[in-house]
Amino acid sequence: MAAGQDITVRVPATSANLGPGFDSLGLAVGLYDTVRVRTSGEPGTTVQISGEGAATLPTDDTHLVVKTIRETVESAGFSLTGLRLDAENVIPHGRGLGSSASAIVSGVLAGNALLPAENRLDAAALLDVCSRLEGHPDNVAPALAGGLAISWEEEGTFRSVTTPVHADIVPVAAVPATELSTESARGLLPSQVPHPAAAANSGRAALLIHALSSEPALLPAGTVDFLHQEYRAPAMAPSAALMQHLRGNGIAAVISGAGPTVMVLxxxxxxxxxxxxxxxxxxxxxESAEFWRVLRLSVDRDGARVEEHQRY
Structure with missing residues (x-):
């Protein structure tokens, strides 16, 4: 692998599920992590982190972005020696805004850009690789492509399509100070749900896509969920209470991803x-205002980008 490459990648935050779109829908929003990657002929890894996680994230080869870069390069049959990563983290960690998906997408895109042009993955392969590393596509798909992504698995391959998002939609995120792991939240879900609940959820998910793309007035009805939010509520009682308060006032509010962020559409x-x-x-x-951040965001319509690739 050639030394002297300098790459900058920017990846948006994402909000998955959006109510009834469990493990299949995700929306990219205007909150961005940026990584700069430089290669050299000298062995070793240097990591500099600013922003979210600066005091707690590893600064060696175990850092998720570094690990993903190296895996991407090595899976193509190449190797890296010296690597410097500068990460500017804005996406909150462990809050249901796709921070791990952002890190994986950053690493895969940076590693892919380091490869010779003839060895680089195309968009479909990038989605599949990122989804496998993350474990599911609902966050990585909108992070890669922007907008509203509808994702599924077909014959062992992860796939996704995007659909336009109505210009009037404004995401507002209420982000608590407490974290919640996806594994903990997923562990609260039952192994089975009643058939009527599944049927009702299918109808609301279809309505949600229409509301997001064409008729935002239907968002309160389209964001009703029957599969996961009620079961996860005990793990994030303040978030569940805030969501219900908003919904009771006619606002389309959902738990973002596995939580505990509350996302308003x-x-x-x-x-x-x-x-x-x-x-x-x-x-x-x-009496909890000091423990929350409220962020008015935009819908990101471009997705992750390799903003700069130079040789020095």
Whole structure:
């Protein structure tokens, strides 16, 4: 592998499930992690982290981005010697906003860009590799492509398509200070659900796609979930209470991914402002405002990008 390469990759945060779209729907939002990767002929790995996780993440070859870069390069039959990673982390960790998917996508895209052009993976292969490393496609698909991604597995291969998102939709994220692992949240799910619940959920997921792409006024109805949020609520009681408060006031609010972030899909800036007001009132009433961040975001429509690739 040639030394002297300098690559910058930017990857958006994502919100998976979106209510009824369990393990199949994900939305890219305008909150970005950026990594800069430089190669040299000298052995060793140097990692510099700023922002989220700066005090806790590893700074050696066990760092997820570094590990993924090396795996991507080695799986193509090449090897790396010296590697420097500078990571600017903005996406909160362990909050249901796709931080691990962002790290994996960053590493795979950077590793792929380091390869000779004739050895690089195409878009379909990138999706499949990232999904396998993450374990599922619902976060990596929108992180790669932007917008609303609908993902599935077919004959052992992960696939995804994107659909346009209505221009009026404004995501608002209420992010608590506490983390929740995806494994812990998934462990609360039952092995089976009643057939009527599955049928009802299918209808709401189909409605959600229509609402997100064409008719945002239907988002409160389209975000009703029958498969996972109720079962996970005991692990994130404050988030569940906030979500119910918002929904009781006509706002389309869901648990983002495995939680505990609450994601609002507002129908225009005025409703986003109303949602922010309701969040503030609820947090003040529960004396917990200091433990939350409220972020008005945008829908990311471009997905992950290799922003710069130079040789020095």
């Amino acid at each position: 507002a129908n225009g800036p005025a409703q986003a402002e109303r949602a922010e007001q309701l969040i503030s009132e609820h947090l003040e009433a529960t």
